[in-house]
Amino acid sequence: xxxxxxxxxxxxxxxxxxxxxxxxxxxxxxxxxxxxxxxxxxxxxxxxxxxxxxxxxxxxxxxxxxxxxxxxxxxxxxxxxxxxxxxxxxxxxxxxxxxxxxxxxxxxxxxxxxxxxxxxxxxxxxxxxxxxxxxxxxxxxxxxxxxxxxxxxxxxxxxxxxxxxxxxxxxxxxxxxxxxxxxxxxxxxxxxxxxxxx
Amino acid sequence: xxxxxxxxxxxxxxxxxxxxxxxxxxxxxxxxxxxxxxxxxxxxxxxxxxxxxxxxxxxxxxxxxxxxxxxxxxxxxxxxxxxxxxxxxxxxxxxxxxxxxxxxxxxxxxxxxxxxxxxxxxxxxxxxxxxxxxxxxxxxxxxxxxxxxxxxxxxxxxxxxxxxxxxxxxxxxxxxxxxxxxxxxxxxxxxxxxxxxx
DNA sequence: GTCTATACAAAGATAGAC
DNA sequence: GTCTATCTTTGTATAGAC
Numbered sequence: 001x002x003x004x005x006x007x008x009x010x011x012x013x014x015x016x017x018x019x020x021x022x023x024x025x026x027x028x029x030x031x032x033x034x035x036x037x038x039x040x041x042x043x044x045x046x047x048x049x050x051x052x053x054x055x056x057x058x059x060x061x062x063x064x065x066x067x068x069x070x071x072x073x074x075x076x077x078x079x080x081x082x083x084x085x086x087x088x089x090x091x092x093x094x095x096x097x098x099x100x101x102x103x104x105x106x107x108x109x110x111x112x113x114x115x116x117x118x119x120x121x122x123x124x125x126x127x128x129x130x131x132x133x134x135x136x137x138x139x140x141x142x143x144x145x146x147x148x149x150x151x152x153x154x155x156x157x158x159x160x161x162x163x164x165x166x167x168x169x170x171x172x173x174x175x176x177x178x179x180x181x182x183x184x185x186x187x188x189x190x191x192x193x194x195x196x197x198x
Numbered sequence: 199x200x201x202x203x204x205x206x207x208x209x210x211x212x213x214x215x216x217x218x219x220x221x222x223x224x225x226x227x228x229x230x231x232x233x234x235x236x237x238x239x240x241x242x243x244x245x246x247x248x249x250x251x252x253x254x255x256x257x258x259x260x261x262x263x264x265x266x267x268x269x270x271x272x273x274x275x276x277x278x279x280x281x282x283x284x285x286x287x288x289x290x291x292x293x294x295x296x297x298x299x300x301x302x303x304x305x306x307x308x309x310x311x312x313x314x315x316x317x318x319x320x321x322x323x324x325x326x327x328x329x330x331x332x333x334x335x336x337x338x339x340x341x342x343x344x345x346x347x348x349x350x351x352x353x354x355x356x357x358x359x360x361x362x363x364x365x366x367x368x369x370x371x372x373x374x375x376x377x378x379x380x381x382x383x384x385x386x387x388x389x390x391x392x393x394x395x396x
Numbered sequence: 397g398t399c400t401a402t403a404c405a406a407a408g409a410t411a412g413a414c
Numbered sequence: 415g416t417c418t419a420t421c422t423t424t425g426t427a428t429a430g431a432c
Contacts, residue, residue, distance in 0.1 A: 008397075008398075028309075029306075029307075030310050030313070033425085034425060035423090043399070043400085044399070044401080045425085047398075047399050047400070049426075050398065051398090055424090055425065055426090107365055111295075111368035115228070122369045125365075125366050150381065153377065153378060153381045156363075156366065157378050157382055160361075160362025160378070161358050161359055163365055165355075167305055167358070167361055171319060171323050175354060180351060180354055180358070183352070183355060189385075231408090242416075242417060244409085244417065249415090251409095253407090
């Protein structure tokens with residue numbers, strides 16, 4: 001099990017991730033077996049495992065990519081002076097059923113401290129809370145967030161809300177995650193305009 | 199694969215569920231294999247499967263039991279005139295790591311419409327929203343909930359919050375789910391005393 | 397390093413005897 | 415109603431070819 005940095009290996013990993021992402025997005029996590037992912041990438045089971053070691057590590061990598069893609073979107077929008085809204089977050093990767101399923105299931109599975117991806121999720125949640133907290137504290141400093149709101153509690157709740165909404169949305173796509181988040185933010189007592197990410 | 203109603207079968211199923219619940223609660227879902235659950239219940243793999251058909255149905259039944267136990271707790275407290283608080287909800291079965299892991303992972307897995315437990319979760323979420331909505335509308339009628347709050351949105355968010363908090367709590371047990379829920383309810387503008395369930 | 401073929405273990409499910 | 419034996423699928427480990 002490698003993870004080399006040679007050009008050919010890098011390229012192949014990229015190719016594998018891309019086709020795996022497509023399969024998961026289209027057919028869901030349940031149906032994504034190693035054999036299937038390998039075929040889609042045009043190599044044997046073991047050929048695929050050579051690049052990622054285990055199935056779990058492959059999926060962990062897919063989720064890291066998802067995070068990166070979301071980051072990139074936000075950074076790009078910010079650079080373009082678009083001031084991305086927090087309530088737009090669900091419209092990113094959180095709107096792709098297969099990925100949401102992968103993310104939710106994996107986050108439950110990896111709650112076992114022995115799991116390969118445990119540390120990834122632990123620190124991911126920690127960071128999510130910290131980032132939310134930083135945004136809320138900025139609002140506080142700007143006088144846009146009431147003194148009665150504990151930013152730390154609000155940050156944890158916001159992260160939880162995003163996770164929970166994704167699950168319900170899988171069962172009922174008519175749920176408007178963006179509106180729900182906007183609702184929550186408005187209940188925090190944030191004054192207009194709509195709060196931004198960065 | 200049966201699910202008979204003969205006394206002996208019923209008793210055995212009860213016994214299986216009880217020992218399975220214990221194993222899942224103690225060691226988590228990942229490590230709970232059919233073989234292990236069968237041994238704990240004192241029969242063979244197939245002996246166990248005879249009673250539930252598939253692994254998935256066994257676990258679905260465990261979750262139904264969890265719901266029923268929670269219901270019973272609430273009903274009992276209500277009968278005793280204790281007026282159970284919404285913010286106490288997380289202290290019920292939501293405080294048992296193995297069960298929370300099972301619940302979360304299963305809810306993600308069963309988002310696939312083909313999954314045995316899909317309908318169970320779909321209607322469970324629907325009911326959870328409806329019940330929350332009913333409570334909030336009662337508060338509205340009593341003049342305790344501001345007109346500015348859309349009860350339906352608040353209900354969906356409340357259910358999502360409970361789900362999301364459980365996941366984060368698996369990774370960081372220092373998160374106080376009860377306090378977070380109380381925080382959310384207070385941001386809805388509910389006046390004291392703390393809102394009750396029934 | 398990259399990859400294939402073979403072999404293997406564990407899990408869930410099925411068939412049929414008792 | 416329960417068991418033994420069998421089958422299939424999944425993920426993984428090993429050996430070795432290019």
